[in-house]
Amino acid sequence: MQGLIAMSSINRSKTRTALITGASAGLGAEFARQLAASVDRLVLVARRTDRLQQLANSLSVECVIMTADLSLPDSVSELVDRLQRDDIEVDYLINNAGIGGPALLHVDDWTEQRQFERLMMSTVAELCGRLIPPMMERGYGRVVNVASVAGRFPSSDTGNYGPSKAYVIALSEELHLAARGSGVNVSALCPGFTHTEFHEVAGMLEAKAAMPQWIWYDADLVVREGLRAVERGRAVQVSGRLYRWLDPLLRSRLLRGLIMSATGTSNRHQ
Ligand SMILES: NC(=O)c1ccc[n+]([C@@H]2O[C@H](COP(=O)([O-])OP(=O)(O)OC[C@H]3O[C@@H](n4cnc5c(N)ncnc54)[C@H](OP(=O)(O)O)[C@@H]3O)[C@@H](O)[C@H]2O)c1
Secondary structure: OOOOOOOOOOOHHHOOEEEEEOOOOHHHHHHHHHHOOOOOEEEEEEOOHHHHHHHHHHOOOEEEEEEOOOOOOOHHHHHHHHHHHOOOOOOEEEEOOOOOOOEOOOOOOOHHHHHHHHHHHHHHHHHHHHHHHHHHHHOOEEEEEEOOHHHOOOOOOOEOHHHHHHHHHHHHHHHHHHOOOOOEEEEEEEOOOEEOOHHHHOOOHHHHHHOOHHHOEEHHHHHHHHHHHHHOOOOEEEOOHHHHHHHHHHHOHHHHHHHHHHHOOOOOOO
16 A cells, blocks of 8 residues: 555544545545545545645645555455554545446447446445444444436436436435434435536546536535535535526426426536
C-alpha cells in the first residue's frame, strides 16, 4: 500500500474516520475537504496515488492513502484487509467512485462491462456489507452512496449507467431500513449535472459545452447537501433545487411517459 501512515499512536476511541472512494477528483475530493472539518482521519481511495497525495497534502487532517482499482474482483477484500491490519475503524463510508461506462448493446468484449458493473454496484454493496455491521455494533455510522438523478428514471441511451445508479438507490433504501435504530444512517445521494472531471473522462466535453449553464451545480453544494441528508437520516437525497423540483415529475407515471416520448429524454452521464 502506497503512502500508508502508521496508526499505532492513535487513540481509537477518540478517532473518527471517513473512508472515501474516488477521492482523487470531483465529488470525492470535495467530500474529503468537507469531512476534514469533522473527522480525525480520512482514508482516501482511488487509482491515482499522486492525486490522492496532492489532496492529502492540502488538508490539515491525518490522511491514509489507499491506492485501489475498485473495478477488480478482490479490491474490496484487499482494502478491508488493509483496514484491519492497520486497526482502522470506519465511521463514515462514502461510496463515490464512478464512471460513465461503456454502452450495453452490441458489446464484443464483456470485460469492460463487467468491470463497470463491479465498480458501480458490487463494490458499493460489498463495502456496505463489510463495513456497516461493525458500525452497527459500535452504535454509530454514516454511509453516503453516491447515485444519480439518472437512476430515478429510464432513458433511451442503452447504457448501464442509469440502471446501475437505480440499483445503488434501491440498495441504500434497503440498508437505510435495515440499519434503522442502530445509530447508523444510510443515504443515497442523487446529483444532477455537476461540475467535476466526470464528463471529461466520459469524452463528453463538447456535449457539456452545449448544455445550458443553469442545469449545472458545483460539487461544493452537492456534497454539503449529501452530508446534511445523511446526518438527518434521509434515505434518498436529490441534490440541487432544480433536480428536486424535477424529481417527482420524472417519477410520476403519467408525466414520465409524456416527457420521455416528447423529448426522448437523455439522462446518461449525470
Ligand atoms: N458529475 C456529475 O454530473 C455526476 C452526476 C451524478 C452522479 N455522479 C456520480 O458522482 C460520483 C463521482 O463522480 P465525479 O462527478 O466526481 O467524477 P470524477 O471527477 O471523474 O471523479 C471520479 C472518481 O472516481 C474514481 N474512480 C473511477 N474509476 C475508479 C476505479 N476503477 N477504482 C477506483 N476509483 C475509481 C476516480 O479516481 P481515479 O481515476 O484516480 O481512480 C475519481 O476519483 C460517481 O459515482 C458519479 O457516477 C456524477
